[in-house]
Amino acid sequence: MTRPVFPFAAIVGQDDMKLAILMAAVDQGIGGVLAFGDRGTGKSTTIRALAALLPPMKVMQGCRYHCDPASPDTWCADCRALGKGKTVTVPVPVVDLPLGATEDRVVGALDLERALTGAKVFEPGLLARANRGFLYIDECNLLEDHLVDLLLDVAASGENVVEREGLSIRHPARFVLIGSGNPEEGELRPQLIDRFGLSVEVRTPQDLPTRMEVIRRRDAFERDPAGFLETWKKAQDKTRKRIVEGRNRLAGVTVPDASLEQAAKLCMALGTDGLRGELVLIRAARAFAALEGDKGVLDRHLRRMAPMVLSHRLRRNPLDEAVASVRVARAVEEQFGA
């Protein structure tokens, strides 16, 4: 029923956004990705292309929250009650939180169908569906406030607590938040911005060859989606392999003290609030090193990650938005040399 999805590997340009998404796929603990920018830059296309790239995951069979067989301490109440069970392999969920979604469908609510016949059954919502996967909010700056509050709470705790309609349910809800939007249409709450590990700014490509290539591929895809997907299958497989290999390497990537020090110095120079920036910077640098096939974190990893990790964490001078990335770039240059 859904239209074929434009392959990730065939997306022209937008290197920052693509990298940020790959990193989130390699290490889901980095936190989400926020892509803000112009219309028609392929933000949604890129994010939607993610689902096709992700290697499948193992889950407890029949579990509505796809509990991870490998870590029983994160199990939901049902899995705990059952103890060991069969496992199955399923695609990693990439769940859309559409504008216009009602709260009952986001957090889950009483199953109306059953309620009409008198049974009190919990019908899990999108947060349950997104557990261990990705939750995508397009136009996240236009999301209604009460939904944002809800997300903030769940994203922080990794658990969805439902207390409504006489139900009292809690279930794991750990997901990578991916948001996109156009700042011209409204600002994002600072608290929500903070939940995103990485932020990237996307712009309409300006140079002619890139624009031509965008149009050419888009056109080829629209004319013959199946053929286009076939053409790009190899490249897609390669990208998927990069993710898998990156994941496998991740645990082994070392972080030398020198890198920790560099990260701390950079954050101090920029005056970022709290420790979160530093932690995410190290974590992102590790994931980047893993993705690149390096054994340890190097300065160049920190350099590449710094703008994505820190631009949205600078002490907020909201009127200075446009130059946040410039400030980071300057600080990076001062610290690591041009």
Added chain:
Amino acid sequence: MSGAAASGAANWAAALQSLSLFAADPIGLGGISLRAGAGPVRDRWLKILYDSLPPEMPLRRVPLNAGDDRLLGGLDLAATLQAGRLIEQKGLLSEANGGVIVLAMAERIELGAAARLRSVFDEGVVTLQRDGLSRVLPARFAMVALDEGADVDERPPASLLDRMAFLVDLTNVSLRDIDFDDWTGTESLKARRDAVAEERAPPVVIHAGNQAETDKAVETLCNVAAALGVDSIRAPLYALRAARVAAAQDGRTEVDQDDLSLAVALVYGPRATRLPQQQQPEEAPPEPEPPPEDQQEPPPPDDDDDKDKIPDLPLEDIVLEAALATLPPDLLSQLASMSGRGQVRMPGRVGQAKMSLKRGRPIGTRQGEPKGGARLHLLETLKAAAPWQTLRRHAREHKSERFEVRRDDFRIIRFRQRIGTTTVFAVDASGSAAMNRLGEAKGAVELLLADCYVRRDQVALIAFRGLGAQLLLPPTSSLVRAKRSLAGLPGGGPTPLAAGIEAATALAESIRRGGRTPVITLLTDARANIGRDGLGGRPKAEAEALESARALRALGIATLLVDTSPRPNPFARTLAAEMNARYVPLPYANANALTNAVRSAAGV
């Protein structure tokens, strides 16, 4: 084509060309925005359009205030209660699958509604997550936006316009320009549409073999887009599609230069932000893209055969030239009037009043009927009905097991509405203020803006200098824009204080009518020296300022006056007292004091 008299007829002709292409492939071409007042011209155009679309194609009119339940779909309550199981109600967008939606008063569509439309349009499906329903319903449609905007700024949201191939403007077309019997007769359009329909199995097919041809068309379209300053990446895609439809309508399988010219004229024309550099009469040196010049960016080398016809000029120049000939003659003046505004346009009304029964935080339920946008609380309704079931069953003739819900049982959700605040900044940008400390005043506004941002307030910006006050920024919650208009604020000229106060008052009143709470922050050194009549003279100007201050006071709008003179100005204090404003002299105001002052003025 050159005279103003001809342009109405020319616009009409172009509008019909757009219509004809669109009708042949609505979904492929995304949509068509029709800028015209309601009236016979628009009706005529729409009639031709409706007649040209295949009769079986769904056509749905989307009213401006369509709620999510109508737009996206939701629960059909009556049927659900009746049947005892979930019954969904389709939304307009999924009903329009495979067809066309008509957006009434598109210039007033809210950003939120536009975002929903946009997202469904892009995905081709409605992802319904509402009222206990979780569905994915196909919804591929084209949009026809009826734009009745009067101002340049009053246009449908840019995100929607970007997704429509054609932007048609009929505002200067009069009935005289329309030849009711001519080629535009619906019959001929219908005939052409059928011809197209027969030609194509899938909509408009280009042979897979001519990738080179496609590449060339793409290159041409991208170059021309650059020359005309068309920034959108969707425009070339739509132009390519339009050219193919034009070729198919002509019974050809390959796009030729006429198709490209037509597509460029119709798709790029209304989006052009600059004219390509014209050939200067005296200056010979070729600039980038001068239409009738020798090629300086030669197209790919492997195109020897199709260049026979036009050996001298690159294709894009020919296309560009042809397109330029069809652009409206007043484009240049239109462009001039648009420059400085940037490409950002306000939708009709940002932040309009929201019904308290629809938005905000739910704070409970009450008895009432789910109409006028109020949402039914199903569970509470069922609970209310439950105790009566036995009684009601006995009262019925037929002893069925049906769960009976009556009107009295309906419970609707109550919401607490957080009433938004809009802070109107009226900034004195006169010469005296500029000399004193316009810079610092700007800094102060920035600080206040930052604070408004944290509270998610809206801000508006008025500047007064010279002969009057000017609305620089209508109420918005986008700080990027607030910052931009503030940065571009020039200083100089006399101080029309009364005009500034009046403009702020008028804006605050309209904000209040819109359902939000206005707060005025006036930044001035209060050295009024020019009256409403444009004549100088301090005493008269000051008297007028006091007069407007009293008018403002009468409205009881929370006001803050920030005195930006080097030393506190007694008149500023008098003025503040007169308008019942809080008075803060800037020299003593640090960031915190200012912020606190605004906060207390706003009562938060």
